[in-house]
Amino acid sequence: xxxxxxxxxxxxxxxxxxxxxxxxxxSIHNTQPWRWLLGERSVHLYADLKRWLPATDADGRDLxxxxxxxxxxxxxxxxxxxxxxxxxxxxxxxxxxxxxALELSPGRTRxxxxxxxxxxxxxxxxxxxxxxxxxxxxxxxxxxxxxAAQGATLRVITEDRPRNQVLHAIHEAATAQPATPGYDxxxxxWSARDASPDGVPAANLPTRxxxxxxxxxxFRPGELADRGGAPDRxxxxxxxxxxxxxxCQLRAGEALSAVLLxxxxxxxxxxxxxxxxxxxxxxxxxxxxxxxxxxxxQVILRLGWAPSRPALPATPRRRAEGVIEPxxx
Numbered sequence: 001x002x003x004x005x006x007x008x009x010x011x012x013x014x015x016x017x018x019x020x021x022x023x024x025x026x027s028i029h030n031t032q033p034w035r036w037l038l039g040e041r042s043v044h045l046y047a048d049l050k051r052w053l054p055a056t057d058a059d060g061r062d063l064x065x066x067x068x069x070x071x072x073x074x075x076x077x078x079x080x081x082x083x084x085x086x087x088x089x090x091x092x093x094x095x096x097x098x099x100x101a102l103e104l105s106p107g108r109t110r111x112x113x114x115x116x117x118x119x120x121x122x123x124x125x126x127x128x129x130x131x132x133x134x135x136x137x138x139x140x141x142x143x144x145x146x147x148a149a150q151g152a153t154l155r156v157i158t159e160d161r162p163r164n165q166v167l168h169a170i171h172e173a174a175t176a177q178p179a180t181p182g183y184d185x186x187x188x189x190w191s192a193r194d195a196s197p198d199g200v201p202a203a204n205l206p207t208r209x210x211x212x213x214x215x216x217x218x219f220r221p222g223e224l225a226d227r228g229g230a231p232d233r234x235x236x237x238x239x240x241x242x243x244x245x246x247x248c249q250l251r252a253g254e255a256l257s258a259v260l261l262x263x264x265x266x267x268x269x270x271x272x273x274x275x276x277x278x279x280x281x282x283x284x285x286x287x288x289x290x291x292x293x294x295x296x297x298q299v300i301l302r303l304g305w306a307p308s309r310p311a312l313p314a315t316p317r318r319r320a321e322g323v324i325e326p327x328x329x
Contacts, residue, residue: 010104014081015043020320022074024120025257026272027066028057029190030200030315032323034067039327043085045071045100048323051198053190055182061249062274065299067099068253069260072150073120074102076261080117082109090247099250119264124312126269127206128224129213129232130304139266140235143303146262147239151248152255153295157236165289166236166276166300172285173276174218192220197318204315217275225310234271234304238286240295252298259301269306272299 019036027033033051037044045067052063071087078085084107092098140156147154157163177183193199205222206213213232239256241248256272263270276282277297286297306312 010041010083010106012038015078015083015104016320016324018074018077018081018083019043019324021077021117021120022070023317023320023323024123024314025066025070025073026123026125026260027069028053028062028274029186030198031066031190032198032318033063034070034323036324037327038324041104042327043074043102043104044098044327045074045102047097047099049097053186055180055186056177057278058180059278061277061298064099064246064249065253065256065274068250068255069257070253071100071250072254072257073261075254076113076116076257077120078102078104079107079113080109083107089250096246115265116261119261121314123260123264123270124314125204125271126306126312127204127213127271128269128307130234130269130302130306132233133305134233135235135268135303135305139263139268140237142266143237143259143262146258147255150255150258151241151251152298153240153242154255154259154301155238155240155291155295157238157290162290163236166238166286169276169282169286169290170273170300173279173282176279176282177275178218187218188220192222197316197322199316201313201315203313217273224312232302232304234302237301237303238290238295238297239299239301240287240291240297242295244296248296249298256299256301263303267305269304271302273302274299276300 031051033048035046035048047063047067057063075085084105085102088101091101144154157166190199192202192205194202202222205219206224207221239252241252260270276286287293291297
């Protein structure tokens, strides 16, 4: 296919709208730590280190996971718009912040792409206690397959002992991390915000911490009422990869996105938990005790059925002008 035909087949406004939809991806404290460079027939994803949280995320794991989720969101948004994308991850060893280059070409839209793209707009991180109904086994099998398709492994925690071990890791990390210099300041700066294009807004945070919910991160109090101390019935899952290099962390973010979108499309509530992976000893504990040393844990996921009310509002996003730039020649 010659370049003239390619240019007519791919509209830059369509690609730009796909990038804007991709910025709905979840990120640590809703920092949105990404930049997008838009070329004639390419899109480039860069980490925005100005939005890195060094006290919370000393190793940059959360940053890579967040950017990986945005990368998968973009792949889905482009596919739903009929644009194919060949992805080159970490394409430039001399430029470590260059996380992915996408070569664009005309593509075909599948029903599954449209379903997943529709889920992007309605996905929320739900920190409330979930309802009593169990998640059906076929749903869990589909989510496991979705993670595998992105190069990651999703372990469903069903037995009491590993579940208690996961809860122990969550509690230990929540106890240990506040001793890190600067951690409490980062948490305060990025939570319970009002009228801000980033950070976690008060409308999406509980009014008070609930011992029943294994969310652990001690955000500032918000405006979201809980279920009055009702026990949490969520299913816990651990997403892991074969190794723990930067590529695997990026791919884990893509897998997280795939799982979140499929769960959302299936009517499930979700809440990623990254805090136990930000603390070295709890990360190793999860690897050795919960995963038997066979996988490197990247993120924990709470999954279940959300309370019927209130519906959670969308968290804010930065304006496109602040995250999309033309690719200079």
